[in-house]
Amino acid sequence: MDDDDYWNTSETKAQALSFDDDVLSAQEIIAIGQTPSIGKDEDSIFSTSNVKTALLPLSSLVSPKVLDLILIAQSGKEPYKESKSEPEETVAVTLKRLVLGRNCTLHVHRSIKSKKELLDGAIAIGDGNAILSVVLFLIQTLNKKLVYELLSSRPLALNHYISFLQNEGKITELTDLLTMLGRSSEAAIYQYQHHVKTQGNNVDGLIKKLANLLANHFSQPAVDAQQSKLVADYVKLLEWQKYVNKQELNNTSPLHCLAYCCTNHWHETAGNMMSPMTVCQRQQISPLQYDWVVLNVHAKLNKWDIVETLFTKKDWLGRTTVSSHIPIETLLGRLSELQASMRLMATCVNKVASADDRLRLAQMYKIHxxxxxxxxxxxDRIALTSYKMTLSPQSEEYILAENTLRDMSIKWKN
Structure with a gap:
């Protein structure tokens, strides 16, 4: 058999060296140190009777560190971690890690002194996350009363903690904190806001919550009387909304309810629950607010007769005057936006006492x-003549200006 035939036989191919898998297992690496370095056995074609078998030390093939890892892996144990020298966990190091967002353990600071230093250090840095992290750590590890005392003299930290309790909806903790700090009024308001926010359209539930709040918190001497009155008025409004039983009115404002009554129950007499006047009395809606709502509701419904009845009166000489709690310039601006008649606009402008202001407003709204x-x-003949030239020829206003200029009874000054 020639050389080519020998290397092409299937048996020889099976024994040929393979370079596809050159990664040795742990067992194979260890075995290397236990096998002859030259030839696999004495009968190998590569062996020679003149060369002695020599064993290579395993350390020459694998470093001691790698060998240790291999042996540990074979044993099924966890590799040991090389100990590194860590800096001492001082207050400064902890604060640095907090600010940089790195992992740190606050619980290594056990003394009250180090805890105060942590809090004051975070405040000095001004980092909100660091301040809140330290405050929460103090809450976990100290008596709450002591923490509240610390916070009372540190407004920045206190405000961060209050905001946290608000955002998390922890109303009980917030109430306890503010009450202990002597801020009962704020505690009551926060509870009020929380109940209104969380009850949604549950009118019955909200009425019960607020009634209990009025009795137990808003009755405290430190709570402002005006705040108590506002909450009491709101409870009355909720009771009225419950009586009306209209889904679209639930949790709406008193002015919205008044607008509803003006639209749908305008002619109801006072004393009737649906009367606009009854809503005003129950909710103590001011005359200015009442006039504004009535004006907008009826003007948009194109019921100008009601608007004129409300805002114009006849004096004892039979002259038409304006009677409104809305400032005259504000009233004129809104009437113009609502496209009121020029007659009504003129009546309102004529109420202005100052001739200069009256002239300015009349020109602004083109009340000729x-x-x-x-x-x-x-x-002032010259001024009137000039103004006449700005009017459309032969219009009603143009003819009025021309006839006024011809009026012989007027003693013109120019």
Whole structure:
């Protein structure tokens, strides 16, 4: 058999060296140190009778560190971790790790002195997350009363903790904190806000919660009387909404409820629960608020007769005057936006006492009759003539200005 035939036989191929898998197992690595370094056995074709078998030390093939890891892996144990020298966990080191967002253990600081230093250090840095982390650590490891005393003299930390309790909805802890600090009024308000926020459209539940809050918290001497009154008025509103039993009115404002009554129950007499006047009395809605709601509701419904009845009156000489709690300039601006008639606008402008202001407002809203009348009263022919030229020829206002200029009874000053 020639050389080519020998290497092409299947048996020879099976014995040929394979380079596809050159990764040795742990057992194979260990076995290397226990096998001859030259030849596998005496009958090997690579052996020679003139060379003695020599064993290589395992340390020449694998480093001691790797060998240790192999042996540990074979035993099934966890590899040991090389100990590293760690810096001492001082207050400064802990604060640095907190600010940088690194893992740190606050519980190594056991003394009250180190805990105070942690808190004061976080406050000095001004990092909100660090401050809150330290405060929560103090809450876990110290008496709450002591923590509250520490916070009372550190407003920044206190405010961060209050915000945290609010955001987390921990109303009981927040109430305890503020009450212990002598801030009962704030504690009551926070509870009120929490109940309104969490009860949603559950009117019955909200009424019960607020009634209990009024009795137990808003009755405290430290709570402002005006705040107690506002909560009591709100309970009355909720009771009215429960009586009406309209889903769209639940948890709406008194003015929204008044607008509903003006729209749907305008002619109900006072004393009736649906009467606008009854809602005003129960909720102590001011006359200014009442006038504003009535104006907007009926103007949008195009019921100008109701608006004029409400805002204009006849004096004892039969002259029409304006009666409204809305400031006149505010009233004029809103009437213009709602596209009120020029007659109503003129009536309102004529109420202005100052001739200069009256003229300014009449020109602003193009109430021509008032402008012409004002120039005539001022006996200013030149001003009236100039104004006439700005009007459309042969319009009603143009003819009024022309006739006024021809009025012989007026003694013009120019």
């Amino acid at each position: 009759s008032v402008v012409i009348e004002t120039f005539a009263k001022q006996k």
